[in-house]
Amino acid sequence: MISVIVPCYNEEEVINQTHHRLVRVLEQITPSFEVIYVDDGSQDQTSELLRHLQRDDKRVKVVLLSRNFGHQMAVTAGLDYISGDAVVLIDADLQDPPEVIPDMIEQWRKGYDVAYGVRTDRPGETAFKLWTAKAFYRLINHLSDVAIPLDTGDFRLMDRRVVEALKHMPERDRFLRGMVSWVGFRQIPVPYQRAQRFAGVSKYPLWKMFRFAMDGILSFSLVPLRMAIWAGLLTFGLSLAGIIYALILRLFTSIWVPGWTLLFMATLFIGGIQLVFLGVIGEYVGRIYREDKRRPLYLVREHLGFDTEHYNQKLNRSIIPIAKVN
Numbered sequence: 001m002i003s004v005i006v007p008c009y010n011e012e013e014v015i016n017q018t019h020h021r022l023v024r025v026l027e028q029i030t031p032s033f034e035v036i037y038v039d040d041g042s043q044d045q046t047s048e049l050l051r052h053l054q055r056d057d058k059r060v061k062v063v064l065l066s067r068n069f070g071h072q073m074a075v076t077a078g079l080d081y082i083s084g085d086a087v088v089l090i091d092a093d094l095q096d097p098p099e100v101i102p103d104m105i106e107q108w109r110k111g112y113d114v115a116y117g118v119r120t121d122r123p124g125e126t127a128f129k130l131w132t133a134k135a136f137y138r139l140i141n142h143l144s145d146v147a148i149p150l151d152t153g154d155f156r157l158m159d160r161r162v163v164e165a166l167k168h169m170p171e172r173d174r175f176l177r178g179m180v181s182w183v184g185f186r187q188i189p190v191p192y193q194r195a196q197r198f199a200g201v202s203k204y205p206l207w208k209m210f211r212f213a214m215d216g217i218l219s220f221s222l223v224p225l226r227m228a229i230w231a232g233l234l235t236f237g238l239s240l241a242g243i244i245y246a247l248i249l250r251l252f253t254s255i256w257v258p259g260w261t262l263l264f265m266a267t268l269f270i271g272g273i274q275l276v277f278l279g280v281i282g283e284y285v286g287r288i289y290r291e292d293k294r295r296p297l298y299l300v301r302e303h304l305g306f307d308t309e310h311y312n313q314k315l316n317r318s319i320i321p322i323a324k325v326n
């Protein structure tokens with residue numbers, strides 16, 4: 001049994017097309033599959049379209065979140081609902097071609113636990129997005145202790161046991177592709193050409209991409225914190241040299257260092273560095289605070305197509321509308 005998770009946020013223009021292409025591919029591979037659409041609080045007709053899909057096709061299951069929780073949470077929610085032995089994560093906009101899924105399944109049948117899609121080509125993206133994405137993947141690999149494969153998105157197949165491992169990672173700042181690298185097991189890349197968005201617009205404007213990049217780096221690396229030590233040592237060294245120099249002049253010569261400029265510059269310099277690292281510490285503290293509140297990761301408004309038994313084995317990190325169960 002194969003489960004496919006499709007996070008959808010305002011995807012009314014593509015959802016039907018996506019479904020048809022997905023089903024066409026899946027039907028050729030296996031008779032038993034399910035497609036779980038997670039509606040991430042769309043404001044357009046997405047949820048209505050999903051209802052229709054589910055009514056006509058019992059292999060479709062739908063989880064409706066109570067509001068927009070973001071791509072990574074939508075996928076997380078989907079993972080809690082799968083009943084397959086393997087799961088495929090795929091975007092709703094057909095940028096990840098469903099036709100690659102058979103390759104991933106083949107790797108899985110060979111014994112790999114994770115088959116992750118690696119983008120060889122990304123037509124239709126702006127040069128800016130390509131460049132920032134490239135820089136980001138290299139930076140995060142440099143900073144973090146886990147090797148996160150380059151140019152890899154969330155398009156991937158994972159074995160059930162990888163999913164079970166992920167469920168034991170309750171963190172709020174979710175950077176799934178990094179978390180999957182962290183759990184280990186046998187992983188293999190599957191190259192593919194990333195297509196253009198079929199219709200609609202990207203839901204990742206620049207600031208969201210920036211936050212996402214920050215999440216990735218801060219959740220997988222303590223290097224920004226450690227940099228404070230190096231910056232501190234550097235300024236300490238510089239000022240020590242300055243002090244010794246000034247003292248020597250004062251004691252042994254008649255030309256003293258005129259203090260104003262130096263004093264002013266040193267104060268600004270140290271002050272600046274302190275503020276920067278106060279900010280860095282603040283980011284981590286903020287994350288600890290958010291983590292500590294232990295709120296559920298997402299809230300479900302409604303789900304369609306799951307049997308009752310499924311509700312009972314739900315994880316406690318999501319809240320199900322209990323009243324709807326019976």
Ligand code: UDP
Pocket residue numbers: 006007008009010011040068069070071072074090091092093095201202203204
């Ligand atoms: N998405 C989501 N919640 C969000 C933003 C995006 O579920 O808050 C979904 C979206 O519907 C799509 C996938 O995540 O299926 C990737 O989003 P998008 O294609 O907009 O990102 P891009 O490919 O431009 O990075």
Ligand code: MG
Pocket residue numbers: 091093095197202
């Ligand atoms: Mg996209």
